[in-house]
Amino acid sequence: AVYGKEGFNRAIHNIENSPFRTKFSIDIGEMEGNLGIGCISDFEPQPLIVHSHLGSFSITTVGRINNKQDLIDWLIEETGAHFMSKSGGAVNSTELIGAIVGTGKDIVDGIRIAQEKIDGSATMIIMTDEGMYAARDRYGRTPLIIGKKDGAYCASSESFAFINIGYEFERELGPGEVAFFTADSEKVVKEPNEEMKICTFLWSYFGYTTSIYESKNVVIFHYVSSQQYCSPLQFVAPFGT
Numbered sequence: 321a322v323y324g325k326e327g328f329n330r331a332i333h334n335i336e337n338s339p340f341r342t343k344f345s346i347d348i349g350e351m352e353g354n355l356g357i358g359c360i361s362d363f364e365p366q367p368l369i370v371h372s373h374l375g376s377f378s379i380t381t382v383g384r385i386n387n388k389q390d391l392i393d394w395l396i397e398e399t400g401a402h403f404m405s406k407s408g409g410a411v412n413s414t415e416l417i418g419a420i421v422g423t424g425k426d427i428v429d430g431i432r433i434a435q436e437k438i439d440g441s442a443t444m445i446i447m448t449d450e451g452m453y454a455a456r457d458r459y460g461r462t463p464l465i466i467g468k469k470d471g472a473y474c475a476s477s478e479s480f481a482f483i484n485i486g487y488e489f490e491r492e493l494g495p496g497e498v499a500f501f502t503a504d505s506e507k508v509v510k511e512p513n514e515e516m517k518i519c520t521f522l523w524s525y526f527g528y529t530t531s532i533y534e535s536k537n538v539v540i541f542h543y544v545s546s547q548q549y550c551s552p553l554q555f556v557a558p559f560g561t
Contacts, residue, residue: 321367321378323447324353328378332365354503357447364412367447372422374430377448379421381414382477383441383457388416391437395419417442428509431455431498445475451502453509459517460495463533466506473501480530492534 321330331347340360359366359380367380385391392411395401401419403411417434424430427446434442435458443462446453454475456464467474467487476482479489493499494512501507518534519526527538 321358321369321380321447322351322353322356323378323449324351324355326352327449328369328376329353330367330369330378335360355447355452357445357452361414364406364414366412366414368412368414368418370415370418370422372418374422374424374427375448377418377421377427377446379414379418379444379446381417381442381444382462383413383438383443385413385416385438385440385442387437387439388413391416391420394437395423399423417444421446427453428498428500432510435496443477451500453498453500454493455498455510456493456495456512458496458513459515460493460513461517461519463518463522464493465532466490466493466499466501468506472503473506475499475501478528479532480528483530489532 321328329351331344331351333343335343357367357378357380359382367378369376369378388411392403403415403419406412420434420437421427421430424433427448431444431446431453435455438458441457441459441461443457443464444455446455452475454464454466456462463477465476465479467476467482468490469487473490474485474487482489490506495516496510497508497512498510499506500509522533523536523538523541527533529539531538
């Protein structure tokens with residue numbers, strides 16, 4: 321989804337059986353804007369565009385909601401909200417999070433409400449006509465990292481993505497922290513929480529070898545762990561170490 325002179329423009333395709341590039345190459349060539357977000361999701365179509373009393377915004381999320389039905393019931397009873405059903409009858413989690421954000425007095429307050437009410441994890445990026453809100457989940461279970469280059473800022477769940485687009489690592493958001501950034505500025509709009517419960521599988525399974533989480537590179541973490549817990553014969557160093 322991008323935002324430009326003509327407002328929001330979004331494209332969504334199913335890439336279960338075909339590569340990303342073949343699906344989106346035409347769309348990317350036709351989209352125009354100076355703000356953009358994207359997501360490869362295993363569970364629901366996103367990013368979504370939401371129209372609310374806070375104005376219009378586009379949202380993309382990653383995480384897991386354990387109390388999903390309770391939140392749906394709360395929104396329907398308290399706000400009269402309604403939700404589109406996916407093909408299997410379930411509600412799109414990103415749509416649900418967008419609806420919760422919409423209950424706040426502003427975007428930051430809405431993100432705070434979502435962080436407090438969701439049992440599980442919800443990291444999100446929200447794009448408005450003024451800039452981007454990057455919000456890491458309440459306990460920092462999933463990462464969110466700010467990158468920077470001349471004339472632009474970005475946020476990604478994986479630092480290795482910066483290598484491909486010319487950005488450099490700037491900083492990691494803390495648990496529950498919310499940052500707002502434009503092309504030429506970045507500031508904290510909600511301070512991080514003290515408690516951290518990051519998913520350790522990021523280093524042992526999910527993370528790319530060039531990724532950095534909490535200042536610890538995946539490969540170096542593998543090496544240090546192997547030296548501490550394994551005999552030399554049990555560890556084979558990956559190429560490029």
